[in-house]
Amino acid sequence: MIKVYNTLTRKLEEFNPINKGKIHWYHCGVTVYSRSHLGHARNLIAFDTIRRYLEYRGYEVRYVQNFTDVDDKMIVRANEEGVSIIELAEKNIQDYYEDLDRLNVKRPSLAPRALLHINHMIKDIQSLIEKGYAYVADNGDVYFDVRKWKEYGKLSKQKLENILEHTEDTENPNKRFPADFALWKAKKEGEPSWPSPWGEGRPGWHIECSTMSMTYLGETFDIHSGGQDLIFPHHENEIAQSESLTGKPFARYWLHNGFVKIDAEKMSKSIGNIININSILKSYSPDSVRLYTLLTHYRQPIDFTEEGLKQAEVTAERLFNTIVLLKSFANDEEESSVITEEDKTMIQSIEDARNKFIEAMDEDFNTSNALAAVFEISKDVNDYLRKVEKINSMVVSKANELFDEFRLVLGLFSDIDQYISIDKVKNLVNLLIDLRQEFRKSKNWEKSDRIRDTLKDSGIILEDNPKRVLWKIVAK
RNA sequence: GCAGGGCUGGCAGAGUAGUUGAUGCGAUGGUCUGCAAAACCAUUUUACAGGGGUGCAAAUCCCUUGCCCUGCUCCA
Incomplete structure (x- = not known):
């Protein structure tokens, strides 16, 4: 209601x-x-x-x-x-x-x-x-x-x-x-x-x-x-x-x-x-x-400061990172038949986040509280994508659905598609990542850094994590 | 004068009676780590403009004082 x-x-x-x-x-x-x-x-x-x-x-x-x-x-x-x-x-x-x-x-x-x-x-x-x-x-x-x-x-x-x-x-x-x-x-x-x-x-x-x-x-x-x-x-x-x-x-x-x-x-x-x-x-x-x-409820006044806008800019960027990262997993075909406890928890968190978002918006369009739900699930997703042993494609697709809904309602990141790679590029980048991992194993830092730097120059950022290497496309 | 809104942690900003000082930013420490980047975790908690009142219980209701803003003129 x-x-x-x-x-x-x-x-x-x-x-x-x-x-x-x-x-x-x-x-x-x-x-x-x-x-x-x-x-x-x-x-x-x-x-x-x-x-x-x-x-x-x-x-x-x-x-x-x-x-x-x-x-x-x-x-x-x-x-x-x-x-x-x-x-x-x-x-x-x-x-x-x-x-x-x-x-x-x-x-x-x-x-x-x-x-x-x-x-x-x-x-x-x-x-x-x-x-x-x-x-x-x-x-x-x-x-x-x-x-x-x-x-x-x-x-x-x-x-x-x-x-x-x-x-x-x-x-x-x-x-x-x-x-x-x-x-x-x-x-x-x-x-x-x-x-x-x-x-x-x-x-x-x-x-x-x-x-x-x-x-x-x-x-x-x-x-x-x-x-x-x-x-x-x-x-x-x-x-x-x-x-x-x-x-x-x-x-x-x-x-x-x-x-x-x-x-x-x-x-x-x-x-x-x-x-x-x-x-x-x-x-x-x-x-x-x-x-x-x-970030402020629509009926409240906003005392504009550039400082505040800068804070929002940082927040927006972090949120964007989550979404774009999540999107990069969207078409991965590997169907995972096994659903772990972590997967189940994530699926539940996704449901909860949607409910919290709706509940907040139902109450005179309380975007502050709605965004709180968005930020919380964003944190969970980041954690999931980096820490979990095997990423479950169902979890990814449910999370993507949710963030698509958020983006649609809040009108944010409408141009996100330009940061999502087509499969051909994806395969290429994954190949380079594999190669780089081999260089890293043999402690060939010069070559591994060269791959990372070159990719960075073309707008692709690599992120080394214990469980996997994540990457994203950035503006410019 | 009349009508309305506001005064919450370093900053921004939710919360209108009782299992959270939500959430974001910042700061400090940590995890990870060849470096980098990112992310996550912990701490930054006995707050609610002042005073009074009603409640078992108030940031939250009532009264009052102060400060600020808006409308009463074109204005989103």
């Missing part, structure tokens, strides 16, 4: 999708006006892993993630660069996918863009006006009337009075109430605009997510996710718009991830303390970044 922490109820809840076996999920994506940073990476990796886990558990996941390509930031940036917002969006979406792919984050099932849904948004705004939840101001703006929606504040647990007290926008004469938010903004000079029943203008920020999520996932869907900073006002407003429009519950489970901080401060574009994904990937592998992220 999977449990998730739901921001709406502030409780751990049993997870059950509306349609058995299928999950409809909307993830709030990015405004495509600049390059993505580590905060986005954390967010993407966290939910990508959750998605992968749900798929692993047999769910079919429809994962919709939007691109905000029309809003204030887009317009300002496009003007600065002297391009249209469409051109700006194109470029940044391309960069975004590049970052996404490198981090091995699965692409969304659907990635709708706000600009292509303006007519649909207009229809929704129109309905909200007709239902009396929205009003047209004299200047052509359209606002959502928060006082009409009695449940306003239910996600962020804010009372309207408190919101009001700290709303800065008290001067706007077009609003009936300071906390009302824009569904449609009348055109200003130098801004792109679209025709509407209320004159030229453009949509407000929040409506796109309501419109697009319900278009592709239905009026009520399972999961809605995003960063914690979106809880208010963005997600609060989405709920208000959507539920007043349909009269039905909007998203059922609200998931929010914690921030990446730098020197105890949130990493954000407005503070300017950002590290871009592409720049961190110049010094660290995607696997290191993923692992670094997953």
Whole structure:
């Protein structure tokens, strides 16, 4: 049974999708006006892993993630660069996918863009006006009337009075109430605009997510996710718009991830303390970044330090070594009919590790504890491959199965195949190892070292152990 | 002010009442060993911001103080 922490109820809840076996999920994506940073990476990796886990558990996941390509930031940036917002969006979406792919984050099932849904948004705004939840101001703006929606504040647990007290926008004469938010903004000079029943203008920020999520996932869907900073006002407003429009519950489970901080401060574009994904990937592998992220539970903040990332890098490398070594035994045909006590213990450990992993992930996707299971079995495998008299092919295949599952869910080491040797190479290396062992027996260190050094130069590392010589292919 | 999150070993980071200070990194010692590399083992353990309270029992629940962060404005 999977449990998730739901921001709406502030409780751990049993997870059950509306349609058995299928999950409809909307993830709030990015405004495509600049390059993505580590905060986005954390967010993407966290939910990508959750998605992968749900798929692993047999769910079919429809994962919709939007691109905000029309809003204030887009317009300002496009003007600065002297391009249209469409051109700006194109470029940044391309960069975004590049970052996404490198981090091995699965692409969304659907990635709708706000600009292509303006007519649909207009229809929704129109309905909200007709239902009396929205009003047209004299200047052509359209606002959502928060006082009409009695449940306003239910996600962020804010009372309207408190919101009001700290709303800065008290001067706007077009609003009936300071906390009302824009569904449609009348055109200003130098801004792109679209025709509407209320004159030229453009949509407000929040409506796109309501419109697009319900278009592709239905009026009520399972999961809605995003960063914690979106809880208010963005997600609060989405709920208000959507539920007043349909009269039905909007998203059922609200998931929010914690921030990446730098020197105890949130990493954000407005503070300017950002590290871009592409720049961190110049010094660290995607696997290191993923692992670094997953070592902390997704709802906890991560105070980013290079030291921490380095630690994760070492950890990732060690784990990688285990897996690649294990893979090198995968196709060894020697069927061992005898099952020793050590084999049995290993098989049991493998089962235990899988169960522990699942148990951890079931509990609100506790990747920290899940990884603990991975590290423990990794240690057992290392021990087994080096110490046991005869390696049992069944043990190897079960272990490989397990690590394949881990890799799939955690999104780690997706490029591992390039480090696995084809049989021809394998035979060749094994021959050289045999020869070298003969030289070693006769204490011909010069020749035995020459073999080892030459192999090392071509990226093959030998490792002498009492029971056997192990080898692996490394990068470069 | 209101709402929420945090304060655990040298570092990172799980754990929300009671058979583990999980796990990772680091450090020290060891095993292995021609050398190298890797791996494994042991130690690094009477921790849980301070104070108070309720429990047979609290890091874990309640109260309180301190410090930090976040949202209430665009933001993953």
